[in-house]
Amino acid sequence: MSLRNAMIATALMLTTAACAHAGATTGTASEAAGDAAGDATAAGSGGERSLRVDRDELINTGGWRLASASGGDGATAVRAPGIAFDISFDREGISANGGCNTIRGTYTVSGKRMRFDVAIATRMSCTDDKNLADRSFVELMNQSFQAELLEPMPYRLRLTGDGGQVLVFEAKPMQL
Template sequence: MSLSTSLVRLSLAASVAVVLGACSPQPEAPSTTDPATEAAADPAAAPAPEIDVTAYDWRLTRATGADGQVGSGPLAALGTLERPLELHFAEGRLSSNGACNGMGGGYRIEDGTLRVDTLVQTQRACRGDLMEADAALSALLEGGPGFALAGLTPPVLTLTADDGRALVFEGAPTPEAFYGSEGTRMFMEVAAEREPCSHPLIPDMRCLMVREVRYDDAGVQTRVSEDWEPLYQEIGGYTHEPGVRNVLRLKRFDVADPPADAPSVAYVLDMVVESETVPDND
C-alpha cells in the first residue's frame, strides 16, 4: 500500500468520526446559575414562605391612611396607644386587647381576605377617643380587610380596608412556639407589694410575693399554701402595679438548657382573674 493511499484512508476515517460525533447526543454543560440567585433576581419566582399566623403574637407598629402615609382619625389613633395594640389567632378565634376593651370572635382566611364573625367585646367605659378607636378597629376587622403576610424577620401582617387604610403588625413567637410546648396552666396570687429578697447576682432585689391557688369544679378557690413566697423572676406579659393584689392565670413552661443561675421554668400571663386595690395601712 502506498503512503498516499494510507493518508487518504486516515483522512476519510477522521471525517466519519467527526460526522458521527456531531449526530450523537452530547452531555449538557453544567449550569453556572445558582437557583437561589435566580429566585433573588425574580422575586415572583421564589416560593412564598409558609407562615403560621397562630404561631405569633401580632403587635401593631403602624396605622396608615388611604394614601399609605401615617394618617389621622380613630383608626390611626390605634398606632399611638400607650399599651401597644395586639392581635392573637388561636383555635379558630381572633382576639385583641383593643384600645380600651378586649374583643374577640371566630375567623377564617379566604382568598387573601380576613373574615371575622361578629366580635364580642368587654364593656369597660373609657375616654371618648379610646372608645372611637375600638369602634374603628371593630369595623375594620368585621369589614373583611385584605390579609397579607410577609416572610420578613420578624414577619409582617398587613390588614387593609376597602378604602386603603391599613394596620401593619410585627409578629413575635407565641410562648408556645418559643418554648416548644403547650405549657401547663396554673393560677398564682400576687401580693400588692414587692418585698426585699436575697439574690446572689442582684443586690437590693425586690421580688413579687406569690402563692399558688387552685379552683375546684365548682369554681371555688383554694390556696395551696397560706404563706407568701418570693418569686425570683418576672412574669412574662405582667406589669405589677404597687398596691394592687392580683390573681393571675398563667402558663408555666420548662426552659430547655437555661443559662447558669437562670430559672429552669418560665411564667407567662394568660389573663388577670381577680384584681383588688389594697389599702395602705401605714
C-alpha cells in the same frame, strides 16, 4: 434570658418560618400563580417575601402587635398615642386588646383573603380615647382584607382593606 431559653426561642422562630414557607408551597395551580405574582411584587419592595396566609401561621406565634395603620379615619384613631393593639388567633376566633376592652370575634381565611367579624366583648370604664380607639378598631377590622405574611424577620401580617386601609401587625415572640 438564659442561653438555653434563647436557643429554644430561636429554634421555634426558625421552625415557624419553615412551616410558613412549606405552607406557601401548597394549593392549586392558580393560587400558586397568584402567589408567585404577589411574591415577585413583594420581593421588589425591600427584599420582602409574601406568603399565603393559613390558620397555623397565624396561631403559631406569641400573638401580633399593631405596628402601623394608614388610610381612613379609623386607622388614625386606632393609632392614638399610648394605645397598642395586640391580637391573637385560635382555630375559629380572634381576640384583641388595646389596653381597655377585650375584643372578640371570628375570622375566615381563603387564599390571601381574610374576613373578620369582631365586637367589643367587655365594657370597661376607660378613658374616652381608649374607648374611641376600641370602637375604631372594631369598625376598621369588620371587613374583608387582602392578607399577606411578610418575611424576613420581623414576621409581619399586612392587611389591606378594599378602601385602601393598610394595617401591619408584627409577630410577638412566643413566651416559654
